[in-house]
Amino acid sequence: MIDIEVFPPYKGSCLCGAVKYSVDKIEKEMAHCHCSMCRKFHGAAFATFGEARAENFHWLSGKENLKEYLGVNGSKRLFCNNCGSSLVFMSSNDSGECVEFSLGTLDSDIPNRPDAHIFMHYSACWNPVTDGLPQYSEGRGSAEKT
Template sequence: MSKLYQGQCLCGGIKFEVDEIRPRMAHCHCTMCRKFHGAAFSTFGEAKVEHFRWLSGMALIRTFQAKNGTKRQFCDTCGSSLRFIPSNDTGEYVEFSLSLLDDDIPHRSDAHIYTKFRASWYEITDGLPVFSEGRK
């Protein structure tokens, strides 16, 4: 049985819901994710596209496309990080910023990825598997 989770950006202008979050989620330490989130790493959840719905504020969504073809979406009003879209996106999944959820979820992060780019001031000490790049 799935549960309905709701989330929103900082200003509340963009709202979404997701009714099934995949359990595989890693902390990404790549330079772009760190800069996009303004933090040591980012953590995105993943859902099949049919389990994710925008509820309001779609006109506020802006997209930044990096040189490597990846896209990052954010709120035009408050700047909240919304989504990551890989360059080889098939449209099957939505990767969204877990920090936007209003509720706790039953899953926990299971790895650290792209750690060769990690912030020098952050030490990974949680015992999760560490990958210098993506998962093998």
């Protein structure tokens, strides 16, 4: 296996390339979210998010192409209004200190790896999770699923 050296800033973009961003530092915790809203919004068994402090996340171009979806639970999701790529998630009690971004939109390799599965209570029955990472029934700090 070849070690790939990766250095910030890490770059990301939407599918059509209209929206671009960079991240100077990705925080340690990153999770696969299995909640029904993430599954539907991403069209997949789960969504994977990284987190950066707000001062380490920068929109490079296309910010005017961002559209916001407000969920019934008060969460917000930012996506490209041209291609629909999911870019950022904000919980209903978001303080603005951190930005949760979709790891699938990164164009750069990163040294970090997801460390948990969250909201497993809502996971798709057709996707058994067997990677050995901790699985939480709800968010981090909730009971681990056994």
